Structure formats: C-alpha cells, structure tokens
Amino acid sequence: MKNRMNIMVAANAWRGLVALAIASRGGYLWDDVDCWWRIRKLPASSGRFVRLTYLLSEWREFRNVFEMRLRQRGASFFARGLFRVLWPLEATLHISTEDIGPRMFVEHGFATIISAKSIGSDLWVNQQVTIGWNYDKAPVLGNGVRVAAGAKVIGGVTLGDNCIVGANGVVTKDVPPEEVWGGFLLRV
Template sequence: MQWREDLIANTGSSGLKAALVAWITCPGFVVITWWRLAKWLRSSGRPGRAISWLILRCCLMQRGCYISLLAEIGPGLILPHPTGIVVGDGVRLGRSVTLYQNVTLGRHTAQRPGYPQLEDNVTVYAGGVIIGPITIGQGATVAANSVVNREVPPQAVVAGVPGRVLRAS
C-alpha cells in the first residue's frame, strides 16, 4: 500500500499514532496523502473528478505545491519542504524519491513535449529543475539550483546550469 510506504518514508514508523503525528508535523506527508486521495477520486466518475480538482487546488493554495494528477508517483515519496514544488503531467517518479522545495519537473517547451522520469532513490535538492523526456538514473543526486536537460546515469551527482555529471559510479 503506497500510503503506508509514504508514511514510513516520511516518519520512519507506521501505524495510526505515526500517521496522526505526521499529519500534524509533516506538510510533505499531508500533500502526498491528499494527492493520492485525489488521484483515486479522479478515476471514480464525474463527482470524483470534481472533488479531486478541489483537493488539488487546496494543496496549491495552502501548501504552494502543484502535483499533476496525470503524473505517476511510486511509493515512499518524500517532500521535506513541499513549498514551490511543480510536478508536470507526464512525470514518472520511482520509489523513495525525495524532492526539496522549489523543484520543477516538466516539459522542455510546448513544442518539445515529453516529461522526465526519475528512477528509484533519486534526490533533487532545492531549486532543481529537470526538463524534457529524460531519465534520471537510480540513486542519482541533483544538486541545488541545477538545470538538468540530459540523461543522468545511476548513482551520479549532477550540478550546474546546464547540469553536468560531477561524479558517476
């Protein structure tokens, strides 16, 4: 169950008590929980679609975080500081991905469609921008304020504008 893995990833524990504590103290857990509910409601007919839209707008207004309901997100997403995060329509995130504040994952331009895919255990630090139909390899790290528009190998560290691989395994 993805909700349980999200809880464990964000708090290190599971159960009702951990969920209540996370709901109060962990805004990233709240965002991903609301997003998973909205995604589920979206597939349940017209009333569900309307409610999912409202949930998405509330997350945007209250937390300053936009995650498209068309994105695919694996279990264990960690959003330590969810303010300013933008995840576009076709983005695919693997398991245990960590996104810090002001991260943008989206298309390169309207004329060049395609969205990034982040494999398992990827970390994108504050202000990171990943654009276009590229893959960020498993366990890779994107440094703060980097702009990545090329493929990144597994376990690599990427930094700069444009992003360059500083270390690869």
Template sequence: MSDNPVSSTVPDWSREAPRCWWDPSRRLLRSLRAHEELRGRDSPWARLMQRRWALSHRFWSVITQADIPLGTKIGGGLLLPHPNGVVIHPDAEIGPNCLIFQQVTIGTTGNRFGAPRIGGHVDIGAGARVLGPVTVGDHALIGANAVVVRDVPQGRIAAGIPAQLIGRG
C-alpha cells in the same frame, strides 16, 4: 555505501506517513494517494470521498505552495522535507523513495516535448530544474540549482547549469 540502503524499486511507505496533524508535505502526499486510490470507482460514496480528497489536496497545495497535480505518477516513499515551490508536470514520472527539496521544477520546455522520467531513490537538491524528455537513473544525485536537460545515468551526480556529470553517488 550506507548500512541501510534505500531501495530504488520497493517503496518505503513509512517515509510518507504523517507524523502529526501539522505535517503539510506528508498530508499533501496523503491527499494525492487517497484521491488516486478512489479513481475509477463509480459508487456515490467513492465520488464523494474523491471530492473530499481533492479539496484536501487544494488546501495542502496552498499551505505548501507546491504544484503537484492530482494523477501525477509518483512512486511511493517520496520525501518533500520543504515542499515550498515544488512544481511537477502532470506527465512526469517519479520512481519510489525519491527526495525532492524546495523550489524544484520537474517539467517540460518550450522547444522539446515530453516530461522527465525520474528513477528510484533519486535525490534532487534545492532549486534544481529537470526539464524536457530526460531520464534520470536510479540512485542518481542532482545538485542544488542544477539545470538537467540531458539524461543522467544510474548512480551518477549531476550539477551545474547546464548540468554536467561530476562523479558517482
């Protein structure tokens, strides 16, 4: 166990703070957060700023090649070290302090309705797919290229196609 455990409930907002001007993944998240903060406000200034952040979101989505819709329920502290190809369904829920690598899909399937619910401090390896109405528990690890179509309990490691539980995190 680490000396500095990452919380599955309290977002670490410093993980999302842009470190320089060219920090595409953090700028994409910043545009999502700013747009969401203005949602529901009815002043002309708020509507103008919401459009500004929507344009910023489009720009950084093109740069990162990530498909994370505005309004997606994402807990604070998300890390996207390599956001290329990340696709998140708008109905999916992602807990705080998660780590998602490149080419990950969190979405639905054609024959099972419902989107995934990802717990807090879940690490998802490159190329993994989390599909359908599954729940991934807090502190779980999803291996690279895994295809998760069943629930993953808290603190467990899932890998393979289809993903099997292979140990504890």
C-alpha cells in the same frame, strides 16, 4: 517529543479518523507514512493511526502527498474535497504526476512543481524545485532519485536510479544512474 505528539494526535483525532476512513484502501500511502516517519526520526512504537494523524497535523507537504495518493487510487472528488477542507494543503506544492512509486518524501515543499511522465520509488525532493514539461516531453525519474533545493529538471530527460541533482542544478540532458549532478547539464 512524545508528549507533544500525543497532544497533537488527541487534538486532531476526529480529523485523523476521517483521513483514515478515506485512505482505507491505502495503496502506497502506508509506505509514504513509514518513510516520513523514518526520515523524521519519530518514535517507532507508534501505531498507524497515530503516525498518520501526526504527519497530517505537522507537515502540509505530507498532506499534498496524501492527496496525490488519493487521486492515484481514484478517490472520489467528494472524498478529496473533504480531505482538503479538513487538512489544507501546501498551496505552492503542485504534484501532477500520476505514476509515482512508493516512499515519496518532500522536504519544505514551498514553490515546488512535480510534473513528470513517471517517477520511481524513494523520491526525495526539496523546496523550489521544478520537475516539468518542455513542450510535449516530460522527465522520467528512476528509483532513489534526490532533487535538491532550487533544481530544475526540464523536458524529456531521464534521471537514472539513485542519482542526485544538486542545489540549483539545471538538467535538460539525461543523468546516468548513481551520478551526482550540479550546475548545468544541457542537451547540445
């Protein structure tokens, strides 16, 4: 594992340097890097540049999170465009929420839309998830929320802290903190 990582970082060092320069002010970016590193169970001894370059090299989903963080902190259109040219994004992962806390993790971001009013810290989202608007209302997600594969969270609902929406769950009604929800939760 360590040899593969060293080879990937060496091969992509020049692109990593550009990403590091673009991300120099950071914001929540380094919290995301540490989160992804911990979840992926990668070697703890690696420095920031190695971690950033390896994550960008290995996971397109991380690139989308990185680009979202650049948008959040007001990076120029040129800087974001340069980043997208050097590090192509996962084309079917769309993150349009402006207010997202630290440590966002997206596992298999294929066909995933994240468009909420606000999202707290420690969000974990799996593939084919839709978190989105219903007319003029958008969801609010608390801290520590996990949304499993294929789940839909639609409209002006609130997902409380540390709740879990199970695979293929459909939520259109508030979920209290610490709850696990699967199936349909519809507003009547």
